[in-house]
Amino acid sequence: MVSVCLVEDDPIMGESLKQRFELEGVECDWFESAEEALPSLLKGRYGVLFSDIRLPDMSGESLFDQLLEQGQGVLPTLFMTGHGTVNQAVGLLKRGAADYITKPFDLDELLAKLKQICPELFMVVTEAVPVLGISESMRQIEQQLRRATRFNVPVLITGPSGAGKEHAAQFFRDQLAAGKPMPFVSINCAAVQDSLLEAELFGHEKGAFTGADRLRPGLFEQADGGVLFLDELGEMSMAMQAKLLRSLQTSTIRRVGGREDLPVSVHLVCATNRDLQSKIRDGSFREDLYYRINVVHVDIPPLSERPEDIRWYANRLLAGCPRPDNSAPYQFSAAVEGWLARQPWPGNIRQMKNLIERACINSDSSQLELSLFDRPRLQTEPGDSDLKGYMEQCERERISAELERCAHQINDTAGALGISRKNLWEKMRKYGL
Structure with missing residues (x-):
């Protein structure tokens, strides 16, 4: 069963979070330091990492970096942060972390974020393992x-x-x-x-x-x-x-x-x-x-109507693409995971399978980067929606591409697009970027 790796040095906070997870039927391993958590994290046992940024032995950021250096890909990671470390948390988002939550936080808000990041956590234990999807x-x-x-x-x-x-x-x-x-x-x-x-x-x-x-x-x-x-x-x-x-x-x-x-x-x-x-x-x-x-x-609804299935299917399809030399299995980069989740997938799972298999064939390494994916082909044709909707989709794709190219630097992205920072922020909120 998918579980949470909780890294929190405050014993009251840690115990409270662990108890709430257990009440929700979510398995949780609680560690009071990054050093304690690291060996279990490297074994790939968890569906999500929930860590404080400030820890006694090393920062949550350093823990995140070590996981990346050890070839773990980007484990869906939610950071706890105080007001003084918000900028640090935002920087981690740009490097692939899933989200952050600011202390003090409401537990229901936390659970809502975790459900969005890793829906598998909240499956009823008595249910069978999902085969057709997790939605x-x-x-x-x-x-x-x-x-x-x-x-x-x-x-x-x-x-x-x-x-x-x-x-x-x-x-x-x-x-x-x-x-x-x-x-x-x-x-x-x-x-x-x-x-x-x-x-x-x-x-x-x-x-x-x-x-x-x-x-x-x-x-x-x-x-x-x-x-x-x-x-x-x-x-x-x-x-x-x-x-x-x-x-x-x-x-x-x-x-x-x-x-x-x-x-x-x-x-x-x-x-x-x-x-x-x-x-x-x-x-x-x-x-x-x-x-x-x-x-x-x-x-069966189209994939666009069940977005929680997109990452689940993508990882299953990727697992079915063994490397020809039996070396390290393929994994998605953080940019690819985010991009896959944002696509409309007009061709549904068949289209996703074709795209992932092609990327694996063309990749020289185990990590699949965004350049391997034939991105323009995923755009739906104008006839699939009204003209306004199609133009908005094109605008969203352009902004998303520039954000990735400019490493999410707002000034650079706004300059490349020829719009103001304020206009860029408004469009990012509008399109959920």
Whole structure:
């Protein structure tokens, strides 16, 4: 479980914070000096570091620097500071710290900051480890899919392209299998010509058509006892929809060229990024099939609507990119982590995966820097929003890029942009920079 490393030399403050964390169900290791905390921090045991800047043996800033020097990347770090060290805290933010809080502070304010920095801390201990995301919407989807495994009814997964519909279908299979071998057979209905889709799904007998020199079981038979995933179901022709509906109603299939109905038992999962109700209205999707497959409906929101999942997904995707020489694993620089979290991700997880894999391939070191990422491609097209919204997005990206180029020096950034410091601050507040 993700936990907090608390570094605070004041015994009253430290004990109070540790007790409050435990009341919130957050695991916390409390150290009264940086020297005590450092060995555990170097083992990578924590999800967040919460440290006072002023400590008896070394400053919180020195502790932060040592972690960077030891190749720990940027552990999400929240600093406690008195009024006299606010400038020091601001400097740490520029170097990658997540946030700071000024003493005296309200504990609810502290918890709110920690939830923003590291949402994983506040997951209920009894919950299963997240698979589809840590956002509330994705945790609810996981629960919904777990409940669906109790019944042999179709599951319909909707959502935009790249949002993780097939991943959700695989999660459903894994929950259904409970650790036992179980087939997961998938097909993209939009990628197969309609004339071939029937044979793909239902199989064919020997001699059923030219080139059918042997009997070939279809995907329904291959998935018997497991899960059949029909992706892009909304692209299926009306004729194929009728044949699919018959199979679902009778729990049988008939191979192309065959005369017998063969019993099959599959858990059907369908997915589409199309509005099926709209297709029903325009006559391109069967209403009876819609009601047959829409027993359990899961709608996956775009990544832009669940920003807390962005860093979680990015780190999971990065962990799946092993270095070819088996040396130190890849890690994001602080600038990259911040940039990833600010993107709209119009292509969702698929786009993120492509971008991270490309950066890993082009990187000569284990730390991925901002220059490796093809930043302009993440901007949405003007047609995706009104002109004002698009112009604001472009302005935000430009200001963000100049801030990074000028190392967050306000005077330099304002000069580069040709605006006043006051105007720059106003725009930074407006865009959350």
